Amino acid sequence: MQYRYITMGISKTEHFTEKQNELASLLKALAHPARIAILEHIIKVNACICNDIVNELPLAQPTISQHLKELKNAGIIKGNIEGNAICYCIDEKIIGKLQKIFLGYEMKIEKKRACC
Amino acid sequence: MQYRYITMGISKTEHFTEKQNELASLLKALAHPARIAILEHIIKVNACICNDIVNELPLAQPTISQHLKELKNAGIIKGNIEGNAICYCIDEKIIGKLQKIFLGYEMKIEKKRACC
DNA sequence: ATTTTATATCGTATTATTGCAATATAGATA
DNA sequence: TATCTATATTGCAATAATACGATATAAAAT
Numbered sequence: 519m520q521y522r523y524i525t526m527g528i529s530k531t532e533h534f535t536e537k538q539n540e541l542a543s544l545l546k547a548l549a550h551p552a553r554i555a556i557l558e559h560i561i562k563v564n565a566c567i568c569n570d571i572v573n574e575l576p577l578a579q580p581t582i583s584q585h586l587k588e589l590k591n592a593g594i595i596k597g598n599i600e601g602n603a604i605c606y607c608i609d610e611k612i613i614g615k616l617q618k619i620f621l622g623y624e625m626k627i628e629k630k631r632a633c634c
Numbered sequence: 635m636q637y638r639y640i641t642m643g644i645s646k647t648e649h650f651t652e653k654q655n656e657l658a659s660l661l662k663a664l665a666h667p668a669r670i671a672i673l674e675h676i677i678k679v680n681a682c683i684c685n686d687i688v689n690e691l692p693l694a695q696p697t698i699s700q701h702l703k704e705l706k707n708a709g710i711i712k713g714n715i716e717g718n719a720i721c722y723c724i725d726e727k728i729i730g731k732l733q734k735i736f737l738g739y740e741m742k743i744e745k746k747r748a749c750c
Numbered sequence: 751a752t753t754t755t756a757t758a759t760c761g762t763a764t765t766a767t768t769g770c771a772a773t774a775t776a777g778a779t780a
Numbered sequence: 781t782a783t784c785t786a787t788a789t790t791g792c793a794a795t796a797a798t799a800c801g802a803t804a805t806a807a808a809a810t
Binding site for chain 1: 755756757758759760
């Protein structure tokens with residue numbers, strides 16, 4: 519077998535650059551309404567525990583826990599142990615990184631010439 | 635049946651705001667290395683046809699066509715008919731929109747207070 | 751020590767995504 | 781008209797994502 523199967527159906531990640539794969543998986547971590555909602559709630563209250571989000575969103579505790587894990591694995595949020603709870607907050611570096619990436623794309627686009 | 639099943643496994647989109655759902659599906663359209671590569675190639679050459687991308691990337695023509703369709707449906711690229719080919723280019727509005735969204739999140743994050 | 755509170759993990763049913771061969775469609779060319 | 785070129789669509793096998801009940805783990809409170 520020649521391919522490595524990593525993410526999303528059958529994906530030939532080895533054919534793309536590391537930067538392209540990294541950006542894709544970072545965006546994938548955000549590409550779900552529940553995770554956007556979780557992110558926005560954490561930004562709004564600055565920091566909170568998993569159970570706060572369970573009370574905020576109409577999803578079961580294991581589901582929220584799973585989404586938090588994905589956000590954490592992608593480096594979008596950080597989790598600090600606080601007693602028997604875990605306090606989550608945004609990793610502002612990643613958000614800034616994303617902002618810069620899209621700014622970079624925006625700058626590269628030649629706005630003068632129309633499509634085709 | 636109380637739920638509507640729309641995207642990615644079982645997803646309860648009706649429980650989230652329209653903005654959250656829209657951002658999630660926009661990011662989902664970009665959340666694949668092949669689509670990032672396609673986007674970068676289109677930006678690089680300003681405009682190109684499907685077959686150019688087939689020659690550029692190690693994916694079959696139907697696969698490229700499918701990815702182009704997803705990018706087009708998300709409003710990230712535009713396609714203009716040119717003879718028997720279709721010329722694709724970036725929709726700079728969407729890229730700018732994404733840049734502004736992440737800039738907005740970045741501004742909202744309270745950088746002074748540390749996590750927890 | 752027992753119960754409560756908070757979170758993570760496992761197992762699994764359901765649905766979505768990916769990639770491509772085969773085929774269809776349509777304009778251009780000979 | 782027949783062929784070439786470019787793209788889209790269909791069908792399908794393989795894989796990934798989602799959601800949650802049941803359960804495990806661990807610290808706090810009683």
